[in-house]
Amino acid sequence: MALSGMRGLSVFISEIRNCQNKELERLRVDKELGNIRTKFKNEKLTPYEKKKYVWKMLYIFMLGYDVDFGHMEAVSLISAPKYPEKQVGYLVTSCLLNENHDFLRLAINTVRNDIIGRNETFQCLALTLVGNIGGREFAESLAPDVQKLLISSSCRPLVRKKAALCLLRLFRKNPDVVNVDGWSDRMTQLLDERNLGVLTSSMSLFVALVSNNHEAYWSCLPKCVKILERLAKSQDVPQEYTYYGIPSPWLQVKTMRALQYFPTVEDPNTRRALFEVLQRILMGTDVVKNVNKNNASHAVLFEAIALVMHLDAEKEMMSQCVALLGKFIAVREPNIRYLGLENMTRMLMVTDVQDIIKSHQAQIITSLKDPDISIRRRALDLLYGMCDVSNAKDIVEELLQYLATADFTMREELALKAAILAEKFAPDLSWYVDVILQLIDKAGDFVSDDIWFRVVQFVTNNEDLQPYAALKAREYLDKPAIHETMMKVSAYLLGEYSHLLARRPGCSPKEIFSIIHEKLPTVSTPTISILLSTYAKILMHSQPPDPELQNQIWAIFSKYETCIDAEIQQRAVEYFALSRKGAALMDILAEMPRFPERESSLIKKAEDTEADTAELSAIKLRSQQQQASNALVVTDQRPANGPPQLTQLPMVKIPSTNNLENNSIDQEITHANGIVGEVEPQPQSAAHSRAPDSDILGDLLSPLAIEGPPGVSGNEVLSEENALALAPVGDQENSIKPMGDIAERFHALCLKDSGVLYEDPYVQIGIKADWRGHQGRLVLFLGNKTTSSLDSVQAIILSPSHLKLEISLVPEIVPPRAQVQCPLEVLNIRPSRDVAVLDFRYKFGTSLVENKLRLPAVLNKFFQPIPISAEEFFPQWRSLAAPPLKLQEVVKGVRPMSLGEMANLLNSWRLIVCPGLDPNASNLVATTTFYSETTQAMLCLVRIETDPADRTQLRMTVASGDPTLTFELKEFIKEQLISVPTAFTPPVLQPTIPPTATSDPGALLAGLL
Template sequence: MRGLSVFISEIRNCQNKDQERLRVDKELGKVRTRFKNEKGLTPYEKKKYVWKMLYIFMLGYDVDFGHMEAVSLISAPKYPEKQVGYIVTSCLLNENHDFLRLAINTVRNDIIGRNETFQCLALTMVGNIGGREFAESLTPDVQKLLISSSCRPLVRKKAALCLLRLYRKNPDVVNVDGWADRMAQLLDERDLGVLTASMSLLVSLVSNNHEAYVSCLPKCVKILERLARNHDVPQEYTYYGIPSPWLQVKTMRALQYFPSIEDPNTKKSLFEVLQRVLMGTDVVKNVNKNNASHAVLFEALALVMHLDAEKEMMSQCVALLGKFIAVREPNIRYLGLENMTRMLMVTDVQDVIKRHQAQIITSLKDPDISIRRRALDLLYGMCDVSNAKDIVEELLQYLSTADFAMREELSLKAAILAEKFAPDLSWYVDVILQLIDKAGDCVSDDIWFRVVQFVTNNEDLQSYAAAKAREYLDKPAIHETMVKISAYLLGEFGHLLGRHPRCSPKELFSIIHEKLPTVSTSTIPILLSSYAKILMHTQPADPELQNQIWAIFNKYESCIDVEIQQRAVEYFALSRKGAVLMDILAEMPKFPERESSLLKKAEDSEADTAEQSAIKLRAQQQTSNALVVSDQRPANGTSPVSHLSLVKIPSMSTNVDNISTDEGLTQSNGALTRVDPQPPSADLIGDLLAIEGPPVPSEQTVTPGLDGVTDIADGAAIVPVGEQTRVVQPIGNVSERFDALCLKDSGVLYEDPYIQIGIKAEWRAHHGRLVLFLGNKNTSPLVSVQALILPPSHLKIELSLVPETIPPRAQVQCPLEIVNLRPSRDVAVLDFSYKFGTDAVNAKLRLPAVLNKFLQPLQLPAEEFFPQWRSLSGPPLKLQEVVRGVKPLPLQELANLLNSFRVMVCPGLDPNPNNLVASTTFYSESTRAMLCLARIETDPADRTQLRMTIASGDPTLTFELKEYIKEQIVNIPVAPPIATSPPQPPPSAQPPSTTATSSNDPVALLAGLL
């Protein structure tokens, strides 16, 4: 190999790139000549020349010959030639190269042979390339090596990594069906090298189908216990005193793909390990040890958040992160801030995070801009009503010294926080004016448009806002945006400041006119409108002021800008007509209640800062094609807090659905004009339900009905469909699955041979968060996946992250945000469709966002219950109805039934032992927290009838809750179904408002739950 050493030395001695290229070209020509006379080459010479080709390739030069010689060395009988053949082939050739087909048989012979060295070489090359043909030909042999008890750990470790690469590249080819038991056996391995490689394989497997590997979950916990106790861990796998940190990280990551841990002993053991990790991690001087221990720690934090641990452990995590954000090492501070931002997803620890507010604010002044950005994200996420004032003031103070790269984001977030959590409107106006004054270039027009809307809609704020605008105009140099808002406010409301010399019309005109030479063309129309308004409010007329303003109008009548010219001409003509000017330039009418465009801008940044667990991060990589039907979200997942309204006491009759979400002010051709709200649109759901049926689809189209057997909807906001050719049948009864999910927060909503749709839900007050689990059960992708939410008018629903294609054996998650606006029993519908091969499947599924999900059980004592009961006297707040034809139930079973719907029975309150008294709290955006009371009177002589009385402070809520409880009681099946044939469809589909009776009721499942 002396020739190779000399060549490398000559390359290093080259003075410039041209010399190096000449030397490389000379050597390539020499190698090419020798390869043409291949018969005269010895294996040693061929090996030497192939090494030179690899070195030249690594220098960045193209090597377009000699590939066949490299591949031919794989079949050499001696190790040196075989080694260079495998190494050069894996570096020079990609998975689609034709020459690789020539080596498949040789590679397979090496894998199944007895020579362990050759096995390792072959496995390493296949693991590096991972082609489809390798996967089809070699997967069974690699799997046999992995589970073979006769192979050395080194070979099995390489087999696990090779199988991992093949599975990642070709999951549809690599058959892992039935591998759950084998993976569980591999996790019992004592050799940590094989165990680490097997854990990497398990992480990939559970990321696509975690349900099949539930048996591996307790084994993963045992591995963590073994490492945490440093039991049977060889010294070579201990890194700076930490037992195999890589294996710990991989194991915790695998556990994050399982939704929950059911076994209490396993869960207890896991939390003990996590507690040990949290307690035993601290910052030391050794950087390498810090890196390893923090890798384990932050993965443990992610697992704690994923498992929704108890508040005590969550608080301990926050306290540990609080130490990290105060250390000198910048990387540790960054990770502490980032993970504390993730902790904001956990509602119970937000108060604990607030204790570190001072240190987080200090991080805003860190020299590292990445740390400053993380601190800003964290402050933005942790802000609520209690600390909004302090945080916004700190952000305004920091704005003066902030980098220009951060000012735009900082300004937007400060404006959003001020609007979300303002204690009063005057403070909000102060904040926005300070924001414009300190960072005018970074403040968009949307921000000052919003201030104008608030001031216009609140009369007691108008004089205050005008006075503040007058103060800012006294400054010698202000930003043009400040000129715009000040001129507008003084023009509209300057007359409210009285006749003080500093606030007289002449003085207001003078101070505004001083700014005219400094502004751009887009601002002049606003100033002209202010002059006209000031002239209108000057009564009696001031001839001197009038002549000054007329002179300005005359000057701009010939302006080249059409907008300025038109305004000048019209204002001059109107001002000469006296009373006409008063009518046309009257005060702006109040703006309708609408959502701020600033909150829409914040959604993307909120999605970035509220990072998800491992499964959710994987789902976020999918492209969404779902229809977003609402864009209002709860703030930070915290308790319900109202955003600023345009008016202080908005009318409860305002139809939010019929309000345009565009801002009420827009700038067109430089002029500030009003945009009228869009006319109310027809109810989308009502229109859909009025349709007799969709067009008859092709024979390949499949529309599973509500009950999984028939195509007839049962009157719960489902679109009726006609008779169709059935190609794909749902597995199980869809209606029964829906009824079960009405009682619990997780389970399967729909399943057929191709896909399984599961749901996991979380409900807080009038906000709900559902996650749809879309799992592809086959080895081919599902394409043309589409999802559309058809929400009733009382729900605001936003669906996102629905991929157009679901990969084979993969599961994606699609979050769903729900806001309950008012009480109603209508049900939202998920219109879901996809294609598999020639089959097109369309399922219209009810979502379990029903009335009882927004109830919070409440048990009142007698001294609180009866005063409330007496205060709600008579219809419509208290309704009573005799319900007949119910199934006779013992009183305790009836009480359990009410409790299952979150209507809490209060025992011992009613003196009659045959009666039940219950209470609950209903949450919606219109009612907020509304107390609901119920009384059920039964007749011991006739259990088939009862009298029900429902009372609340809202008439609609009283009626809807009464009807809901009545439906559940009436629909209890008289006897459990014993027929084996499918249930017959009802004679006709009921309208959405009709109470549908069905034998497939939540109570059918309730008997088993109780």
């Protein structure tokens, strides 16, 4: 298409907008690009003609298409003598080229000529280009010329403003190239500028300079105070720089931020003047109805409060700040409440105002119930920081009450902080025990093992507390349903101290055993190990034993002597043998000794964080928050040489996390010195032998309860020594072999929400996920299993088009024995079976390891199984009568399975089987609701007709209100039925569909099909 004048560009834009779909748009763009390429290649164009085609290239680029030619023509327009062509050249070059592009070198001389020339318009164009690109070559060649423009008295303010911002970009990108030595006098001169535009741009540059080296700019400090005085008194402030009656709020904020980089203000006159300005700001700020004025005034106010805290002002001014923040946390506007809570938390660094902050405790507790989760989090942080002995009871009780209704995303943090406060400020130890047991009862899933380990330490070290703790544990066992963590702590306490309750009703050894044993069928394998230890302790404390009780416990030991789990089997065998020793059992299984007194690791972590924060001024804290990665690094603090552990008698196996450290509950075995001579050591294979520190990875990956590699029992994971034995550091190969089948791990995680995604001798990657509607939140746990750092760590998400995934930054170095937690947000846009891939790589020594791992953000994660009745099902089934909303296919090559297995398989994919809807006992009907951003909540209907004579084939019908969803769901089920991983086949249950069904709805379904 021949183009004439700029009308051609308008016509081209109109044609693009009128395209019916993306394909037609692409065809039109490709045609135009071909035309432009031909023009550039075969014709000698004038600057004006170049301008036309370069405009079109820019528009095509803005539409999202690659423009991989014509860059030379765009750069050449920079040297055009007329403004229209030069403007296009500068604009398109800054958009299409980055700082490393070779063509930019061709333009450096032209850009420099424009900067040092007399034409102010050309100077502005050149400065804008340099400021936008900010390359190293630009900095080396042009920084001195830009500096001269900035301090030139002959340049207009417009040019000097752009020069200041251009120099700021060059300095930020290349601080080693831009020479600012001796700039103190020049900055002092610039801060005397009367033009507020130039002054604001210069202040931005000054903030960057002073953040890099404040020592060189002490002479500028009084100038900053004078600027604040000028603005506070509205002296010589033009109307165009007054925003809703506030004199240049941007300049005020930048100036106060610059002052926070100086340690203090020593000159008494300067300090007095500064505090007068701050006092004026504090007194003159209030909440008004105009949102824009609020935003500006509060930006100034909160920066002023940060400066007040930084300067450690008098208590009266601090109190005034707290009073203002107290008003803000009570207003209706959520943004203001959030800022008020956040700044009040920062005020906690000032000890003199903590009592004043406590006066707002009721309002802060009210904020804990705010609809906005961000405000709730800030309120929690503030309550945690302001708690002390005087208000600990009230705050902890409020946190416990709030725990029942808190978001799942907050409960873990909430439980941890409540536990720390209860321990740190407990008025008496019985109250502490009450709080922790309530915490476990209300938030068992979110209570880490560290918390109940700490209860064990307290009770063990305080004899007066032992009867009370045992009695409370006995009371909780009376509940019909308790969390497994409560079962662990109760069983442990009663095993150790139930004999102290023997005279109380319902607390005889036989009754204690009976109520604990009732819960045995409901607990997991690790808890069974603790219960066996409890039974042995009860038997020991009841010497001489009650024959009936003894026979009951012996029967349990005998039953578990053949258990498939090695740890339970070993405990049962050895306890059975030990329990026949009679009175000698009292010495063998004596009570736990006192733990060495040491500070709680939870409190130590909290105090370390507080100490680090107290050393930071508000400006440094903000800078740190901006630069820090979102990944959380948890490092194992135990000494490398842990206590030896008895191979013959592992007893109560509790991970030696930071709380218990070397004095873990395995000290229960320290009395077993007599055991070694009395119990035959059981022969063990190398695969089951224990090494010191065998729990190191269990500690690192404790949030997941991840299983270990093949050859290690369920309660163990590879020790550092075992890992290095598998791959000696001296003889490493370039390719590190993964441990276990990666495909099987992926398929397992498609059916459950936590587990191991990948493991090799040096790294273990675990996943914990939470799925709600069309959104999901995954946490990747990257665990370093070695005593050396992992370098060059990268975790990049390769996302399919139907998923939107955002992962937090991953640090390049993972410390020894550390775990990195990387949150990953998932948004499902539309139905698809494509899978996201984690491109994970790291370097250990000279070995570079790289793996591409499929992430279990698959189709069935966005299902929600909701059972529906026949009255709801059949109208939907009738309305979805024909393709593409209803698809049917005969599937062959299905792995043979019973009807019950197939029903369980569908349930594991979050498809709920609906019995009674089909009259044929060989058929299954299932439903689910699929969530995505495009389909919203959409009902899916599935019917599977099986052939009893040939289990390798079936006929499947799938229906939904979206054609793509119908097809993807059909293919998904088909793929799963043909290639079901045997290792992860769900257990066989009784068929959920009755053998006969004569209901009319079922007959109706058969008729419809």
